[in-house]
Amino acid sequence: MIMFYIGVDLGTSAVKALLMDEKGNVTKISSREYPLYINADGWSDQEPEDWWEQTAEALKELVDGIDASEIQSVSFSGQMHGLVLLDKNDNVIRRAILWNDQRTANQCEYLNNVIGREKLIDNTANVALTGFTAPKILWVKENEPENFTKIAKIMLPKDYIAYKLSGVHATDYSDASGMLLLDVKNKKWSPFMLNLIGIDEGKLAKLFPSYGVIGAVTEEASSATNLPAGVKVVIGGGDQAVGAVGSGTVVNNMCSVSLGTSGVVFVSTDNFKVDYSASALHSFCHSTGKYHMMGVTLAAAGSNKWWVEDILKTINYSAEQTDIKELGNNRVFFLPYLNGERTPKNDPDARGAFVGMSMATSRHEMTQAVMEGVTFSLRDTLTIVRKLGVDVNTARIYGGGAKSPLWCQMTADIMNVRVEKINSAEGPALGAAILAAVGAGAYDSIEDACAEIIKVTEVFEPNTQAVKSYNKKYEIFVKLYDDLKDTFKEISLL
Numbered sequence: 001m002i003m004f005y006i007g008v009d010l011g012t013s014a015v016k017a018l019l020m021d022e023k024g025n026v027t028k029i030s031s032r033e034y035p036l037y038i039n040a041d042g043w044s045d046q047e048p049e050d051w052w053e054q055t056a057e058a059l060k061e062l063v064d065g066i067d068a069s070e071i072q073s074v075s076f077s078g079q080m081h082g083l084v085l086l087d088k089n090d091n092v093i094r095r096a097i098l099w100n101d102q103r104t105a106n107q108c109e110y111l112n113n114v115i116g117r118e119k120l121i122d123n124t125a126n127v128a129l130t131g132f133t134a135p136k137i138l139w140v141k142e143n144e145p146e147n148f149t150k151i152a153k154i155m156l157p158k159d160y161i162a163y164k165l166s167g168v169h170a171t172d173y174s175d176a177s178g179m180l181l182l183d184v185k186n187k188k189w190s191p192f193m194l195n196l197i198g199i200d201e202g203k204l205a206k207l208f209p210s211y212g213v214i215g216a217v218t219e220e221a222s223s224a225t226n227l228p229a230g231v232k233v234v235i236g237g238g239d240q241a242v243g244a245v246g247s248g249t250v251v252n253n254m255c256s257v258s259l260g261t262s263g264v265v266f267v268s269t270d271n272f273k274v275d276y277s278a279s280a281l282h283s284f285c286h287s288t289g290k291y292h293m294m295g296v297t298l299a300a301a302g303s304n305k306w307w308v309e310d311i312l313k314t315i316n317y318s319a320e321q322t323d324i325k326e327l328g329n330n331r332v333f334f335l336p337y338l339n340g341e342r343t344p345k346n347d348p349d350a351r352g353a354f355v356g357m358s359m360a361t362s363r364h365e366m367t368q369a370v371m372e373g374v375t376f377s378l379r380d381t382l383t384i385v386r387k388l389g390v391d392v393n394t395a396r397i398y399g400g401g402a403k404s405p406l407w408c409q410m411t412a413d414i415m416n417v418r419v420e421k422i423n424s425a426e427g428p429a430l431g432a433a434i435l436a437a438v439g440a441g442a443y444d445s446i447e448d449a450c451a452e453i454i455k456v457t458e459v460f461e462p463n464t465q466a467v468k469s470y471n472k473k474y475e476i477f478v479k480l481y482d483d484l485k486d487t488f489k490e491i492s493l494l
Contacts, residue, residue, distance in 0.1 A: 168215040
């Protein structure tokens with residue numbers, strides 16, 4: 001008899017359901033899209049019922065043609081920070097406010113500058129960002145008081161799907177870390193933050209480890225999804241922490257680098273670390289039950305896409321990199337702040353810039369500068385992590401940019417780490433399936449599961465000479481932002 005485990009990745013544009021067997025083989029994938037609602041500049045909402053309806057359809061397709069009795073458990077990865085509000089009858093009060101919504105600038109200003117960044121870090125390990133959940137609750141309180149008074153439960157996106165399957169209000173430590181309501185160090189809700197926001201703990205879900213079984217598929221959910229009633233429901237985690245499981249980034253001091261539209265540096269740590277410089281480095285709980293630190297570059301592969309497709313008017317990315325022969329000696333710099341910047345600048349006014357061109361500057365030098373600028377920006381996060389005493393020497397790389405061997409080698413040289421590519425590109429969905437398997441008892445631990453399922457397929461070692469050259473260039477890169485940040489502010493006021 002084959003044992004199957006399901007991972008559900010609830011993304012911003014679509015849900016992906018993945019079927020994994022007991023040997024870690026992905027046997028089937030199904031996905032469904034749902035709409036995004038933008039009713040004002042900077043706003044971003046979705047309907048939780050859309051998530052559920054499309055998840056149910058994806059699950060029906062996933063289990064079609066297999067013996068459903070062989071399904072042991074289901075778990076989740078989810079877009080983080082989204083605010084889902086339920087009333088006393090568990091009906092959705094309003095559309096969910098998403099992670100990329102920007103309406104809470106005033107609430108973040110209040111939290112960071114009136115309450116104070118140090119006070120927030122003391123109680124949650126993080127400062128307030130517009131994407132986080134607590135500022136969204138304050139926004140509802142101040143702008144929709146009639147909805148605020150109806151709140152019986154505050155949930156996160158993936159937790160709503162877990163509730164619809166199991167009937168249980170639950171969340172996990174990794175996803176809860178991004179709410180600005182969790183005492184991350186001590187893994188409990190923060191009384192200080194609950195009092196500040198004006199909610200009681202009863203309105204929040206019960207906390208579980210990411211591999212924790214919260215219940216089982218109900219008869220009603222079985223009818224909607226074709227999953228057998230009684231299948232274990234494992235709570236899962238936030239997309240970055242679960243994606244780290246899917247890449248095998250679960251060992252102390254191990255790093256993953258995502259070169260997606262945005263870029264993420266994720267570092268797994270056994271012990272809690274916090275950044276008091278308030279540079280927007282996140283200190284969160286990991287899906288493993290330990291901790292992680294994370295920083296975000298808002299326009300990573302997105303910068304390269306802008307340069308290649310919008311400016312150079314081509315889609316042949318590899319051809320644009322063909323003439324880049326030597327790493328470390330390019331004199332052109334690019335600041336990749338096309339959408340502002342998050343870590344460590346936390347500066348929405350920052351903008352992109354080319355610096356150092358001459359009449360002799362070539363097309364491929366500018367292409368190289370774009371890729372280097374993104375990687376320098378990602379190194380900013382690693383620099384903070386290393387200052388906190390974490391010795392990072394290996395990174396797993398994934399995302400669209402990781403398809404480029406040149407960019408993989410550049411990452412190894414700029415960050416001075418061994419860069420590894422792996423045998424799967426499924427990331428969060430696979431990570432969720434691994435959590436489902438661990439929760440069902442198929443593996444003793446997440447670390448054991450990853451060691452068996454995730455395999456390294458290609459390695460890029462840092463080149464000593466290129467590392468030296470890039471260290472000098474990085475110092476210039478950091479100085480360029482400092483020199484230009486007041487100019488960026490002036491530009492924003494034009």
